[in-house]
Amino acid sequence: MIQFGIIARNFSSSSAVQSAIKNVTVIGGGLMGSGIAQVSAQAGQNVTLVDVSSDVLAKAQKSIGTNLGRVAKKVYKDNPAEGEKFVAESLGRIKTLTDPAEAAKSADLVVEAIVENMEVKHKLFKQLDGVAPSHTIFASNTSSLSINEIASVVNRKDKFGGLHFFNPVPVMKLLEVVRGAETNDATYQAMMSWGKSVGKTCITCKDTPGFVVNRLLVPYICEAIRLFERGDASARDIDIAMKLGAGYPMGPLELADYVGLDTNKFILDGWHKKYPDQPLFNPIPLLDKLVSEGKLGVKSGEGFYKYDKK
Numbered sequence: 001m002i003q004f005g006i007i008a009r010n011f012s013s014s015s016a017v018q019s020a021i022k023n024v025t026v027i028g029g030g031l032m033g034s035g036i037a038q039v040s041a042q043a044g045q046n047v048t049l050v051d052v053s054s055d056v057l058a059k060a061q062k063s064i065g066t067n068l069g070r071v072a073k074k075v076y077k078d079n080p081a082e083g084e085k086f087v088a089e090s091l092g093r094i095k096t097l098t099d100p101a102e103a104a105k106s107a108d109l110v111v112e113a114i115v116e117n118m119e120v121k122h123k124l125f126k127q128l129d130g131v132a133p134s135h136t137i138f139a140s141n142t143s144s145l146s147i148n149e150i151a152s153v154v155n156r157k158d159k160f161g162g163l164h165f166f167n168p169v170p171v172m173k174l175l176e177v178v179r180g181a182e183t184n185d186a187t188y189q190a191m192m193s194w195g196k197s198v199g200k201t202c203i204t205c206k207d208t209p210g211f212v213v214n215r216l217l218v219p220y221i222c223e224a225i226r227l228f229e230r231g232d233a234s235a236r237d238i239d240i241a242m243k244l245g246a247g248y249p250m251g252p253l254e255l256a257d258y259v260g261l262d263t264n265k266f267i268l269d270g271w272h273k274k275y276p277d278q279p280l281f282n283p284i285p286l287l288d289k290l291v292s293e294g295k296l297g298v299k300s301g302e303g304f305y306k307y308d309k310k
């Protein structure tokens, strides 16, 4: 059962974890950025959500409203008026912009959640480094890229780290806090307390491929795809096995479809290129085939399973 207890404590009692960070700029208003903006706003922070696309921003505001409504229904089930107030106040703390430089000028913390591409991330952080106040902490929500490599283009390497959230952000309780080679103690502590202030349980990770979760999850999903590819079991049986035999909320092939097969492939290919001697990161012909056919999972309507298009 999903519990919103930690989230609820953030705005409903004086025991909420305090963070010195009050102004958060989230760059990228897609799946992850909208969730990060939501949890920050519901914890009482001033949020600027940035995307290059104003359509994406409009969509993000709509989905944040819906998801805040889900939280309110649960937390304020006996007091709907208070729930409506919570939704309106949280939404009121989120402003949207299409210019990252403008948004960084008043930020205590910038959390980047844009496309998983090193060059694009470099271009963004280089620009931000020139305009953000000197105290501003920069963090990336990257799933698979090196934090040190992303940070290599900024001068404030001591104020740079990883804040890796999980999908769906409002529900998943973990936050991986990644210390880069030059992340200083003050930045690390500030990231840890900010993570707690938005209701997450934080763990500390080194800047290694996939940090903790994805280093285990990616090979696990890949082994499940290989097992299916060999014909050792059906997709449904593999998923049932891991749900009922290992207690996972989703089976590995369902999860691969949920995350996106293109994302799975992108991560695997990147790691294979970087670590060619690691057999766990070898390409998987079936995964390559599905992606080349446009079968990307839930978002395209078909992956290992078929889905109704929304």
Ligand SMILES: CCCCCCCC(=O)CC(=O)SCCNC(=O)CCNC(=O)[C@H](O)C(C)(C)COP(=O)(O)OP(=O)(O)OC[C@H]1O[C@@H](n2cnc3c(N)ncnc32)[C@H](O)[C@@H]1OP(=O)(O)O
Binding pocket: 002, 067, 070, 074, 142, 143, 165, 166, 167, 168, 169, 170, 171, 172, 214, 217, 218, 221, 222, 249, 250, 255, 256, 259, 263, 264, 267
């Ligand atoms: C090679 C691979 C590489 C990885 C690639 C990179 C990705 C990364 O870097 C890291 C990641 O994020 S990995 C993915 C991590 N996420 C998971 O493993 C999700 C596993 N699934 C689940 O936990 C549940 O099925 C789940 C929570 C999704 C749905 O739960 P249920 O099955 O119980 O379904 P519902 O009854 O619909 O939902 C339960 C409660 O949660 C609320 N909810 C669901 N989705 C939500 C969303 N998007 N936003 C806000 N609330 C949401 C839902 O309302 C429901 O609440 P209640 O009705 O109040 O219980």
Ligand SMILES: NC(=O)C1=CN([C@@H]2O[C@H](COP(=O)(O)OP(=O)(O)OC[C@H]3O[C@@H](n4cnc5c(N)ncnc54)[C@H](O)[C@@H]3O)[C@@H](O)[C@H]2O)C=CC1
Binding pocket: 027, 028, 029, 030, 031, 032, 033, 050, 051, 052, 053, 056, 100, 112, 113, 114, 115, 116, 117, 120, 124, 141, 142, 143, 144, 164, 165, 166, 167, 259
């Ligand atoms: N999808 C997932 O399950 C997870 C993804 N991540 C990571 O989070 C990041 C974002 O992933 P998603 O939210 O899934 O992607 P997404 O594709 O849903 O959203 C990315 C957004 O960034 C915007 N964007 C691209 N370049 C930009 C720029 N220069 N300035 C401002 N906005 C820009 C795009 O318009 C898009 O709306 C990636 O680094 C990904 O690896 C981390 C954890 C889980």
